[in-house]
Amino acid sequence: MRGPGPTPRPSRVRARGAAIAAFVALAPLLPAAAVAVGTLKVDTSLPYVCTLPSGQQSATVRITAAFPDRAAPGEEIKATDVTTTVELPAAADLRASLGSAVRAETRLTVDVAQNEQRAQATWSGTAQSLDVPAEGPLVLTTTGDVPALTTDTTGDLTLTAAGLALDLAPGTTGDAPTAPASLSVTCVPGQDAGGRTLLATVPVGAGTREPSTPPPSPSAPSASPSSRPSSPSGRTVPVMPGTAAGPVPKAPRNGQQADRGRGPTVTEEDTPGTPAARPAAPPCVTEKPTPTSLAAYITGYSNVRKLNGANIIPVSCVLIEQGEPVxxxxxxxxxxxxxxxxxxxxxxxxxxxxxxxxxxxxxxxxxxxxxxxxxxxxxxxxxxxxxxxxxxxxxxxxxxxxxxxxxxxxxxxxxxxxxxxxxxxxxxxxxxxxxxxxxxxxxxxxxxxxxxxxxxxxxxxxxxxxxxxxxxxxxxxxxxxxxxxxxxxxxxxxxxxxxxxxxxxxxGQTCAVGVEVPTEGQCTEDRQPYVVPKPER
Structure with a gap:
């Protein structure tokens, strides 16, 4: 980086409002058989307003999920069987913009609250390609990974639906000779929902079992902080508020110490098979590798000329499909x-x-x-x-x-x-x-x-x-x-x-993901890039 001026600090745990630490990371979904007997089922339809090419339209968003009906402090709270179904009324409008088939990705912002503590998480989902009807509504159902929650304090933990982002892209179809541009749709809870909608309330603390006590069912026990594996690759990522509806926590009074109880957090588990010598980095996994699949990490600096400074672009995963040499x-x-x-x-x-x-x-x-x-x-x-x-x-x-x-x-x-x-x-x-x-x-x-x-x-x-x-x-x-x-x-x-x-x-050096026996020092045991580069100016 050539530019002068201050450089930003890397992302780290920071105090928010009442100095609670709030973290978010992806956690894999538990299989349905792992849901404990005490299960809280969520199946709710919410009124939303979505901004489509033709203007704002009312839409219905149905969310289904399963939560444990109670938890102990320090015990993981995982939502399972999560689906997000969006019913958009203007299918013909979308058909004109995207063609006769569409693929969808959803990002639902979920506000998490406990006592005076606040955090945010994102529930992401994807859908297979489906036909866009010539008339009537377009119904999209997505599924995917959602964050897992933990909290060290007692009190009801509430999860509330907030903003929804919907990314639409042309799907597989033989009707369109060219691929139209992708479309991003922003949705917010409608006035009928009061701007925010409660999804679930999970009691934490009184009347719950201790984290070390096995659950009263053959389901897999949730991991407590003391039982979670730890290694240099374990890490946490701060929650970044992304919606106007997100709550703003109260700030501590002058001279008052921050609340020592850690509020709702999500911990990213260590990557299996990652050597201890490898620096911490986000997961970089190729889901369906081919013999020409490559994966690598990239990081660096970018000037902002108007501000006479620079910002760091964090370590990011890039997945590459190498073409045939000519x-x-x-x-x-x-x-x-x-x-x-x-x-x-x-x-x-x-x-x-x-x-x-x-x-x-x-x-x-x-x-x-x-x-x-x-x-x-x-x-x-x-x-x-x-x-x-x-x-x-x-x-x-x-x-x-x-x-x-x-x-x-x-x-x-x-x-x-x-x-x-x-x-x-x-x-x-x-x-x-x-x-x-x-x-x-x-x-x-x-x-x-x-x-x-x-x-x-x-x-x-x-x-x-x-x-x-x-x-x-x-x-x-x-x-x-x-x-x-x-x-x-x-x-x-x-x-x-x-x-x-x-x-x-x-x-950094690439990992040849699709090679049966990758070159030593290029890939971890689970086929992620071994080399994590450092930014250079």
């Missing part, structure tokens, strides 16, 4: 080896980075901290070109991807600035494109250069070996920022948006 002789007598590949970021089942924080001095005097994510749209292309010149082989790799910068939370001088649930750049980030005729539109471009000298180690960047990738990015104007009638678009645009922002990313 030998390309040129009219000038040179020989090139071209390898086209595709890929995408992967975080908790979504194509995005983990949430990251950036701290700057806005207008040169006001400290501001923003929590953001980079959300990928479409497919990432990775084009490697090796110029075969004996004894030196020169390599250039262009990585192109469309990313929208989404802002989840902003604090100025420690005071929360409510940006709402849908604050993001109005279009993807843009970079200077060396071949605009072949690659039109706004997208990020990163370039990695390497050299392979016969008989020696490679230097610079190679797709399989990793290395530095650099580029320049324009941050577009923001839209959808603000809540309660307050429009903050112009404020964020004036503070952040603009061209000439230098970016430097470091990719």
């Amino acid at each position: 030998f390309d002789p040129r009219p000038d007598g040179s020989f090139h080896l071209l390898t086209p590949s595709t890929g995408h970021l992967s975080y908790q089942g979504r194509k995005q980075t983990p949430p990251f924080k950036a701290t700057f001095l806005t207008f040169d005097f006001a400290p501001a901290t923003a929590t953001m994510v980079l959300e990928q749209i479409g497919t990432m292309t990775v084009d490697s070109d090796v110029l075969l010149v004996f004894p030196d082989n020169l390599s250039e790799t262009y990585i192109r991807a469309r990313f929208v910068l989404r802002v989840l939370d902003v604090r100025v001088n420690g005071t929360r600035l409510d940006v709402g649930p849908d604050c993001r750049t109005e279009k993807p980030l843009g970079s200077p494109e060396p071949d605009p005729a072949k690659y039109p539109g706004d997208h990020l471009v990163l370039l990695g250069k390497g050299q392979l000298i016969n008989g020696t180690d490679a230097t610079g960047y190679l797709l399989t070996g990793g290395g530095p990738l650099t580029g320049e990015v324009t941050i577009p104007a923001f839209k959808g920022c603000g809540a309660g009638g307050e429009n903050l678009d112009r404020l964020l645009t004036a503070s952040i948006s603009g061209p000439g922002n230098y970016i430097k990313q470091i990719q």
Whole structure:
């Protein structure tokens, strides 16, 4: 990173409001047979308002899940059999936008509360491709992993449905000659729901069994903090408020110590088979690997020129499908080896980075901290070109991807600035494109250069070996920022948006996921990248 100015601290546990620590991470669903006898069934239909291409429409969201009907302090509380069914009334409108088939992903924000403590979690789900009816409603049902909860204090733990994000993409169909663009739909609880809807209340403490006592059924016992495995790879990730409806905890009075009881949290379990020497990193798993599947971690810095500073982009997982190499002789007598590949970021089942924080001095005097994510749209292309010149082989790799910068939370001088649930750049980030005729539109471009000298180690960047990738990015104007009638678009645009922002990313060595016996030192036992890179300026 070339730019001066303060750099942000990495994401870590922070005090929120009454100084409670709130964490979130994915936890696998328990099988249905593992649900204890004392089970609280949830099956509720909620009124929502969704913003579709034709405008705001009323929709019905049905949520089903099963919770334990009680828990002891420190005992895991896992929701099982979770489904989210969304009934959208304007199927014809969506058919015009997406085609005759559609795939869906949902992200339901769930507010978790206990006594004066608050946290947020995201329930993610996916659906298989289904036909869009020519008339009548479109009904989408998604399933997926949800966070597991723990709390060290007693009292009723409540879970309340808040904002819902619905991502729609063209499905498998023979009717559409071209693939229409994807569509993101934002939904909020309707007025009939009072803006928020209670899903479940789980009593914690009085009248419950001790965590060490086996449950009165043959189901698998939940793990208490003392029984959970621990290793250097275990980690927790802060909850990042993402909806305007999210509760704001009360701040402690002056001189008053923070509440020592830890509120509702979610702990990410250690990755099985991860060597102790490997640094902590988000899961990076290829669900259905092929012989050409690669996985790698990437991290680095990005300047924000207007703020005269830089922010760190956290360690992120990228999954790549390597293409077939093509030998390309040129009219000038040179020989090139071209390898086209595709890929995408992967975080908790979504194509995005983990949430990251950036701290700057806005207008040169006001400290501001923003929590953001980079959300990928479409497919990432990775084009490697090796110029075969004996004894030196020169390599250039262009990585192109469309990313929208989404802002989840902003604090100025420690005071929360409510940006709402849908604050993001109005279009993807843009970079200077060396071949605009072949690659039109706004997208990020990163370039990695390497050299392979016969008989020696490679230097610079190679797709399989990793290395530095650099580029320049324009941050577009923001839209959808603000809540309660307050429009903050112009404020964020004036503070952040603009061209000439230098970016430097470091990719680690890839793991050949689909190889039967991966090369030692490249993959963990469960086929995740072994190398976790460190950001470089």
